[in-house]
Amino acid sequence: MSANQTLDQDKIRQLVERHGGSKSKLISILQDIQAVYHYLPAEALKTVSRLLKIPLIDIISVATFYRAFSLKPRGRHVATVCMGTACYVRGGPKILEEFERQLQIKKGDTSEDGEWSLESVACLGCCAIGPVVVIDGDYHAHTSIRKVGNILKKYRK
Amino acid sequence: MKRMKKIKTIAELKQIIEEQTLSRKNETAKVITVSSGTCGQARGSLKVIEALKKAIKAEGLEEKVKLRITGCHGFCEAEPNVIIYPDRIFYQKLTPADARAIIKETIQGGKIIEKLLYKDPQTGQKAVKEDEIPFYKKQKRIVLGDNVFVDPTSLLEYFSVGGFRSLIKAMVELTPDEIIQTVKESGLRGRGGAGFPTGVKWEATRRSHGDIKYVICNGDEGDPGAYMDRSVLEGNPFRVIEGMMIGGLAIGARESYIYVRDEYPLAVRHVTLAIDQLHKAGLLGKNILQTGIDFDIHIAKGAGAFVCGEETALIASIEGRVGEPRQRPPFPSIKGLWKKPTCINNVETWANIPLIIKNGADWFARTGTNGSKGTKIFSLVGKINNTGLVEVPMGITLKEIIYDIGGGIPEDKEFKAVQTGGPSGGCLPASLLDLPIDYESLTGAGSIMGSGGMIVMDEKTCMVDVAMYFLNFLRDESCGKCISCREGTQRMWEIVKDISEGKGKKGDLELLEELALATKEASMCGLGQTAANPVLSTLKYFRDEFEAHIFEKRCPAGVCKSLIRYVVIAEKCTGCQSCKKACPNQAIQGTLKDIHLIDQSKCIKCGACLEACQFEAIEAQREVAILVE
Numbered sequence: 001m002s003a004n005q006t007l008d009q010d011k012i013r014q015l016v017e018r019h020g021g022s023k024s025k026l027i028s029i030l031q032d033i034q035a036v037y038h039y040l041p042a043e044a045l046k047t048v049s050r051l052l053k054i055p056l057i058d059i060i061s062v063a064t065f066y067r068a069f070s071l072k073p074r075g076r077h078v079a080t081v082c083m084g085t086a087c088y089v090r091g092g093p094k095i096l097e098e099f100e101r102q103l104q105i106k107k108g109d110t111s112e113d114g115e116w117s118l119e120s121v122a123c124l125g126c127c128a129i130g131p132v133v134v135i136d137g138d139y140h141a142h143t144s145i146r147k148v149g150n151i152l153k154k155y156r157k
Numbered sequence: 158m159k160r161m162k163k164i165k166t167i168a169e170l171k172q173i174i175e176e177q178t179l180s181r182k183n184e185t186a187k188v189i190t191v192s193s194g195t196c197g198q199a200r201g202s203l204k205v206i207e208a209l210k211k212a213i214k215a216e217g218l219e220e221k222v223k224l225r226i227t228g229c230h231g232f233c234e235a236e237p238n239v240i241i242y243p244d245r246i247f248y249q250k251l252t253p254a255d256a257r258a259i260i261k262e263t264i265q266g267g268k269i270i271e272k273l274l275y276k277d278p279q280t281g282q283k284a285v286k287e288d289e290i291p292f293y294k295k296q297k298r299i300v301l302g303d304n305v306f307v308d309p310t311s312l313l314e315y316f317s318v319g320g321f322r323s324l325i326k327a328m329v330e331l332t333p334d335e336i337i338q339t340v341k342e343s344g345l346r347g348r349g350g351a352g353f354p355t356g357v358k359w360e361a362t363r364r365s366h367g368d369i370k371y372v373i374c375n376g377d378e379g380d381p382g383a384y385m386d387r388s389v390l391e392g393n394p395f396r397v398i399e400g401m402m403i404g405g406l407a408i409g410a411r412e413s414y415i416y417v418r419d420e421y422p423l424a425v426r427h428v429t430l431a432i433d434q435l436h437k438a439g440l441l442g443k444n445i446l447q448t449g450i451d452f453d454i455h456i457a458k459g460a461g462a463f464v465c466g467e468e469t470a471l472i473a474s475i476e477g478r479v480g481e482p483r484q485r486p487p488f489p490s491i492k493g494l495w496k497k498p499t500c501i502n503n504v505e506t507w508a509n510i511p512l513i514i515k516n517g518a519d520w521f522a523r524t525g526t527n528g529s530k531g532t533k534i535f536s537l538v539g540k541i542n543n544t545g546l547v548e549v550p551m552g553i554t555l556k557e558i559i560y561d562i563g564g565g566i567p568e569d570k571e572f573k574a575v576q577t578g579g580p581s582g583g584c585l586p587a588s589l590l591d592l593p594i595d596y597e598s599l600t601g602a603g604s605i606m607g608s609g610g611m612i613v614m615d616e617k618t619c620m621v622d623v624a625m626y627f628l629n630f631l632r633d634e635s636c637g638k639c640i641s642c643r644e645g646t647q648r649m650w651e652i653v654k655d656i657s658e659g660k661g662k663k664g665d666l667e668l669l670e671e672l673a674l675a676t677k678e679a680s681m682c683g684l685g686q687t688a689a690n691p692v693l694s695t696l697k698y699f700r701d702e703f704e705a706h707i708f709e710k711r712c713p714a715g716v717c718k719s720l721i722r723y724v725v726i727a728e729k730c731t732g733c734q735s736c737k738k739a740c741p742n743q744a745i746q747g748t749l750k751d752i753h754l755i756d757q758s759k760c761i762k763c764g765a766c767l768e769a770c771q772f773e774a775i776e777a778q779r780e781v782a783i784l785v786e
Contacts, residue, residue, distance in 0.1 A: 061479055068420075085579070085626070086544075089614055123383075127610075
């Protein structure tokens with residue numbers, strides 16, 4: 001995969017060193033790597049394993065345990081639909097289905113052209129303004145099935 | 158803002174707090190306070206702030222008007238909102254276009270702008286001042302109250318409301334044992350869910366052997382529907398930190414962690430800024446104020462795992478491992494982070510500490526019930542008119558919260574249930590509306606206090622669907638260590654899913670109850686032990702709804718897709734074509750002004766037509782096909 005070949009090993013080394021090369025900082029290190037690449041490239045995990053002297057299997061186990069990490073490359077845009085209780089009773093699942101229809105991908109997947117990833121989250125903690133959708137860090141409040149098309153349009157330029 | 162110099166002694170700190178409180182008291186400028194937490198920003202507060210800045214500049218009022226950007230004011234329904242001091246004028250649902258009028262008419266002209274006032278949907282009465290709004294009337298905002306007075310990114314602002322006076326008192330006037338005694342006498346119990354007495358926890362950690370001890374702030378607010386900890390961390394991070402410093406002093410800890418969800422970027426930012434400023438001011442680090450006391454705070458960001466709210470899982474996560482809980486005892490107060498004695502308290506608990514130290518245990522214990530003292534913050538959300546964060550005295554009834562503060566259910570629908578305690582809690586029916594809220598009464602009713610989520614459900618909410626939602630959440634979030642929880646939540650979800658799809662059969666409910674009890678009995682941590690609550694409470698209070706799904710293949714609320722079909726009510730349809738345009742699958746036929754028809758073979762039951770129709774001409778009716786099957 002191309003992302004692996006272009007992976008900047010020095011960058012990974014820097015991120016690990018920023019946390020003092022400490023084993024206990026594994027989660028923070030993975031968070032920093034994901035902030036740069038939007039996912040956890042396999043090559044990066046191998047480098048982390050070597051530098052921290054943690055077996056790769058243990059790193060994969062942490063990376064797959066926590067929902068925030070992705071082992072697959074994510075799209076240029078990430079749409080996250082909140083599935084908290086308050087959003088759920090106000091129609092969150094229907095909003096998610098509408099995103100699936102319009103983006104033609106299922107929850108957890110990325111479109112083939114690499115433009116979109118669709119995800120759900122357990123709760124974003126802005127329950128009063130639900131149903132909430134976050135796209136590329138922008139919060140969209142009080143969404144409805146009918147608003148989905150217009151919301152997506154802004155990012156589809 | 159002025160650059161903060163390093164504060165070298167307690168006397169210097171006292172002086173700077175005096176200066177700041179005095180300068181606030183003598184403030185002559187009018188202050189426009191803009192609510193700008195995550196919810197406020199999502200509703201456009203940042204643009205309103207820009208517009209206000211521009212308007213202030215255009216009128217040359219920079220000296221006379223101060224703009225204070227604060228955390229959440231609590232009344233999320235009315236975002237973005239501002240409060241104008243000293244008159245406490247409350248303007249709501251603002252757009253950038255309102256900025257000029259606010260400056261010209263209200264600030265310069267002294268006039269109230271009617272259209273920006275809050276109007277009570279029930280009485281139609283307008284409220285000019287914040288405290289005239291029914292939403293605020295019955296609240297007792299001791300923890301959230303300062304949110305409207307401080308810019309959470311400024312230590313000086315925190316000083317100006319008397320911040321860190323409690324720390325000084327704890328350092329100068331009280332011994333560690335006296336601090337613990339005060340917290341014990343106050344009756345404060347953990348605000349994260351289980352309600353363990355805070356002072357007892359502190360004492361156990363203090364008594365534990367070891368030179369190195371830790372305190373941790375649990376900000377892994379994982380309950381969906383609860384967001385008070387986010388609001389406190391965003392809106393008043395210094396208060397939480399002051400509480401932790403007092404705790405560290407009492408327990409004898411020099412290092413501490415704030416564990417905060419990664420899903421809360423603004424909270425992470427404000428806490429980071431606060432810690433940086435405290436380092437620069439010399440209030441964190443080595444030999445604080447030359448007292449010989451060391452104290453430091455680190456931030457650990459969660460990575461999206463609900464189970465990490467459990468204290469032993471949280472510790473594992475800070476140590477960089479998979480967040481699996483472990484068997485207790487030994488409790489963290491004996492063997493916690495890095496196997497050292499550790500005291501973990503929730504954000505709201507820590508935020509209460511400076512108040513208790515400042516005002517005394519008696520003052521705190523005056524509020525609340527026999528077993529539950531003080532106030533509790535609830536996030537009042539779901540099918541409710543006034544959504545927002547409410548802080549109420551313990552012992553208030555559900556009815557007072559939902560009807561007096563929350564303004565009842567929108568669109569005159571009927572109240573069905575209120576869910577408290579998140580996935581560990583339960584759903585309480587209308588017959589329990591007079592229940593006074595405290596730890597014991599909620600547990601007795603089959604729910605729990607939890608971290609304070611309160612999700613209101615109306616007649617259009619299906620309780621089978623709600624039970625399925627929580628089971629799906631729990632089976633997803635179960636760490637998998639105990640088979641009872643891993644398989645129990647999975648099997649319970651499968652059964653409830655079958656019921657919601659019309660595949661339920663006789664004996665399912667009995668099996669569910671058996672599984673629920675087994676999961677409860679055999680699981681190690683709180684997640685599994687309480688996983689049965691959403692099932693058992695819905696079965697207890699809404700059994701008829703389950704039975705309707707199983708025996709009549711009917712969803713009374715019209716929610717479960719397999720059991721309903723959407724139809725057009727001919728008498729009500731005006732032929733406006735709204736539903737036709739909204740339908741994503743072209744399943745609706747009908748020309749303008751003619752009665753429309755839904756083609757059931759094409760309908761995907763998304764509900765877009767129901768949402769689009771202004772005339773209540775679309776109804777979810779019983780799916781008859783399933784009976785034939």
